[in-house]
Amino acid sequence: METKPRTDKLPDFPEFPPGEVWLAGAGPGDPGLLTLHALHALRSADDIVHDALVDPRILELAGQQAKLIFAGKRGGKPSALQGDINDLLIERARMQRRVLRLKGGDPFVFGRGGEEVLALTRAGVRFRIIPGITSGLAAAALAGIPATMRDTNHAVILMAGSRSADGTSIAEWEKLASVGQPIIVYMPMANLPDIMRAFERGGMARDTPAVVISASTTSEERVIETSLGSAAADAAKHGVSAPAIVIVGAIAAMRRQLLANMVGWP
Structure with a gap:
């Protein structure tokens, strides 16, 4: 008898090593629009540095070990300086933390993700990109x-x-x-x-x-x-x-x- 193919098997996810920064897009808001890789990162990270547009429902998916660190930037409102955010990511990675930088939408579409990975590159910090659905x-x-x-x-x-x-x-x-x-x-x-x-x-x-x-x-x-x-x-x-x-x-x-x-x- 022919065996039906499995439909419930998830893909193999990459290991999230200490000392790395993963830059992920959280999509437009609804958790159902997260990618599987972003969900894996949320559940694996030690530190989640998130912006103001990440929906609270998505942050609730973080692993119990995760520390949530707000680093939001909103036009016309008091915001974290980009240089300070860059320094924070580098500092936490050098502490051998698994650092997830979580941004609304896609980090490379008006999300300053390029600036952040450039700073990581100059600091010698390894990183991974997880695209998101741009808002x-x-x-x-x-x-x-x-x-x-x-x-x-x-x-x-x-x-x-x-x-x-x-x-x-x-x-x-x-x-x-x-x-x-x-x-x-x-x-x-x-x-x-x-x-x-x-x-x-x-x-x-x-x-x-x-x-x-x-x-x-x-x-x-x-x-x-x-x-x-x-x-x-x-x-x-x-x-x-x-x-x-x-x-x-x-x-x-x-x-x-x-x-x-x-x-x-x-």
């Missing part, structure tokens, strides 16, 4: 917005909505809008009116479809369908705050077509 793409998908559609776009722009220190952000936003592709804006809320005006100057019409999504995959999630010209006012009217993303472009209009038969998350 902008996940929030869009779960709201019924495909990042790309053959009939509308063959590219999508991921953009940070924070201002640069030298004031060049607005000019860059205008250039991105002139490309003519949908834009997913991370961290937009502090500068949303300026961003939308820059997109308009870059060539986007005021009636371009837009969607504002806050606190995706959590009980506080809100999705607001709007337009480029109304996005800032609608977000303010509904009291939207960070964490949030804004999607501007033809793909935003897909939500209306898909919602009728789309099952919500989770």
